[in-house]
Amino acid sequence: MNPLMERLGLRVPVIQAPMAGGPTTPELVAAVSQAGGLGSLGAAYLTPAQLREAGEGVRSRTARPFAVNLFVPEPPPPVTEAEVTAAVADLAPLYAELGLPPPTLPERVQEDFGAQVEAVLELRPAVFSFTFGRLGTAELASLHAAGILVMGTATGVEEARALAADGVDAVVAQGGAAGGHRGGWWHDERADTLALTRAVAQAISLPVIAAGGLMDAADVRAALNAGASLAQCGTAFLRAAEAGTSRPYRAALATAQPGQTTLTRAFSGRTARGLANRVTAEVRHPLPYPLQNALTRDLRTAAAKAGRAEFLSLWAGEGAHRGQEGSAAQLLAGLWPD
Ligand SMILES: Cc1cc2nc3c(=O)[nH]c(=O)nc-3n(C[C@H](O)[C@H](O)[C@H](O)COP(=O)(O)O)c2cc1C
Incomplete structure (x- = not known):
């Protein structure tokens, strides 16, 4: 148990990564949160109305904390x-x-980011996470005023320092093995996830979340030993029964x-x-x-x-061939059996 887990009331130090475009259904997010981890809704491609509906869908299934995630737009x-x-x-x-x-x-x-943030403020999830850039001062202040814990994504130490200086509450350190979009906007180191986690944990005094290629309990344990408070796993949940991953996508993952x-x-x-x-x-x-x-x-x-x-x-991340099928709760238990 570390301060971030305590603040969020987590029993398991694992975030099911936000995965925009379908995989992170309300069912998946709720199942992970209900099992003691932190489910995240990848809401970047949702309209504000869809975001509200998906968030309510999570809430109708669990009273436990969850995250909503957006892409910070560039012109x-x-x-x-x-x-x-x-x-x-x-x-x-x-x-x-x-x-x-x-x-x-x-x-x-692309969706109207300001309107999406408004929808997040109304929904008030425990956590708001973002990727692709930095938040504006006003956005960060309103999220904090609503009692929402804010996590930004860094792909290198300089980005982590910039996010810390902006005032986020925790930083996701995304290593080069990670599946999905590179979250960086400045210096993407594409480093080994554990090496990046160690470097970021030394560089800033905020909780660090390790992401990239973490596929089993030994990987999660290693990430925590490298200084992470939580591990963020995406690919490990893509074949969950509750995920919205399409049939041909699942088939490709099964033979990766x-x-x-x-x-x-x-x-x-x-x-x-x-x-x-x-x-x-x-x-x-x-x-x-x-x-x-x-x-x-x-x-x-x-x-x-x-x-x-x-x-x-x-x-999919570099660990795609190590992924498994199962319920979200089973997959979470595989990442943190204690
Ligand atoms: C299918 C897929 C979609 C993703 N979409 C998002 C997203 O919407 N927002 C985000 O912050 N990260 C997204 N990511 C990246 C994850 O947050 C995380 O960095 C990554 O999954 C970690 O690596 P892993 O897939 O090897 O576990 C996505 C990853 C995958 C595999």
């Missing part, structure tokens, strides 16, 4: 018409294979081999780790985030329906 970068044409040309043959016309950029490429993940910008324009497939191999001219994300959305939706894993973003 969409300017792109030339030639860049858009090249990105569409890369994707058009893949869309055609699913019987769809080439994609076009929608008007709206060591070394099969890759870092790619092909799906969203932002570097992320997932299982290599045709999109990671064939898309050569992605637009910057969030434009590429908008451009590939219909492809991913259609591919999930058609069971075509070669067109899906199969986000």
Whole structure:
């Protein structure tokens, strides 16, 4: 038991990582929290109304604390018409294979972050976590005023120092093995998770949460020994019965081999780790985030329906081949058997 666990009332020092895009259903989040860990709702792609509904869905299943997570936006970068044409040309043959016309950029490429934060303030989860950047002073102050514990994501020591200086309550140290998007905005060290955890724990005087490639009880124990207060595990929960992971995604995870993940910008324009497939191999001219994300959305939706894993973003950490099936409570017990 450490001060962060005590403050949150956790029995298990494990956060089920927020995973935007479907996996972190209210059922999964609630099951992890109910079993003594901290479930997190990946709400980045949800409208404020969907965020409220998902949060209420967690609350209707458990009275225990949970987290809500958002992506801090950057202004969409300017792109030339030639860049858009090249990105569409890369994707058009893949869309055609699913019987769809080439994609076009929608008007709206990301949710209204301010409105999402408002929804979080109304919902008042125990924890708000964020990635991709830093919060504004006013946002941080209103979250604190609502009694919400705030966690930011750092991919290197300098980012961790910046978040600490901003006034967050805890820092997630995301090592290079982590599945999903790289959370950094400044100096992504892509370091070994335990080495990064040690370095961040020495550099700041806040609780540190280790993330990246932590797949079993020995990994979680090692993260705590390296100075972490909690371990944040994403890939380990992707095949949970309660997760919203699509059928073809689950099938790809079930046969994942060591070394099969890759870092790619092909799906969203932002570097992320997932299982290599045709999109990671064939898309050569992605637009910057969030434009590429908008451009590939219909492809991913259609591919999930058609069971075509070669067109899906199969986000997963380097430990993907060590993942297991089971209920969320069973998977949590595998990460912390005590
Ligand atoms: C499918 C997937 C989606 C993710 N989505 C988010 C997200 O929405 N917000 C976030 O802060 N981190 C996200 N992450 C990163 C996790 O917070 C965490 O850093 C990562 O899962 C740790 O590595 P592991 O997958 O090897 O356990 C995601 C990871 C995965 C695998």
